[in-house]
Amino acid sequence: xxxxxxxxLAGLIVLAAGLYFYPILTAEDAPDAAQLxxxxxxxxxxAQLTRDLRGSDALHWGEGQISVSADAIAHRxxxxxxxxxxxxxxxxxxxxxDEFEPLKADAALIGSVKSxxxxxxxVPEGVDIEEYDTIVVWCETFGEFxxxxxxx
Numbered sequence: 026x027x028x029x030x031x032x033x034l035a036g037l038i039v040l041a042a043g044l045y046f047y048p049i050l051t052a053e054d055a056p057d058a059a060q061l062x063x064x065x066x067x068x069x070x071x072a073q074l075t076r077d078l079r080g081s082d083a084l085h086w087g088e089g090q091i092s093v094s095a096d097a098i099a100h101r102x103x104x105x106x107x108x109x110x111x112x113x114x115x116x117x118x119x120x121x122x123d124e125f126e127p128l129k130a131d132a133a134l135i136g137s138v139k140s141x142x143x144x145x146x147x148v149p150e151g152v153d154i155e156e157y158d159t160i161v162v163w164c165e166t167f168g169e170f171x172x173x174x175x176x177x
Contacts, residue, residue: 055142056099061092064099064145068092072160072174074102080121080170087172089143091160095153098135098160099145109166110138112146114157115173122170125161138162 056064065071074087081087089102098112113132119125125132133156136146148154154176162171 055140056145060145061099061101061143064094064097065090065092065101067096068094068099069154070094070176072176074100074172074174076172078120078170078172080119080124081172085164085169085171087162091174091176093154093160093176095148097145097147099143100138101143103143104138104141104162104171106141107164107167107169107171109164110171111163111165112136112138112144113161113163114152114154115159115161116157118159118175119161119173120170122168125163125170125173126168129163132161133157135160 070093072091074089074091076086076088085105085107087102087104089100092099104110112135113129114135115125115128115132117128119128133152135148135152138144138146158177159173159175161173164171
């Protein structure tokens with residue numbers, strides 16, 4: 026019986042390590058500084074991501090600057106690594122999954138975040154950044170809040 030428990034525990038450890046390291050190993054390169062500089066120069070709004078939000082913890086956090094324009098959203102900073110991150114715009118600031126989930130259906134999905142050392146995403150056609158005031162990074166796979174910032 027002890028052998029079965031030990032094998033099961035080892036399997037869980039390997040699974041947990043895989044869930045943590047797989048996104049890191051498959052992450053895309055962050056945009057280069059020139060791309061971020063260009064996006065920041067044309068931004069209508071900026072905001073700061075901080076680790077001190079109610080929904081942030083040791084595994085779910087973001088820090089750095091967000092720049093928002095009608096065409097692109099740029100992040101210069103760091104995100105905790107994880108799988109299946111999405112960037113949303115919301116009408117109203119949220120700082121926890123219990124606040125985001127009721128708003129998710131009305132939030133604008135901008136795209137997938139695939140880099141943890143900064144990102145640059147195009148704003149999809151038909152999304153008006155003026156209708157929203159907050160960016161939210163969300164983990165779709167686990168339904169986890171990562172970070173947010175009010176940009177206007």
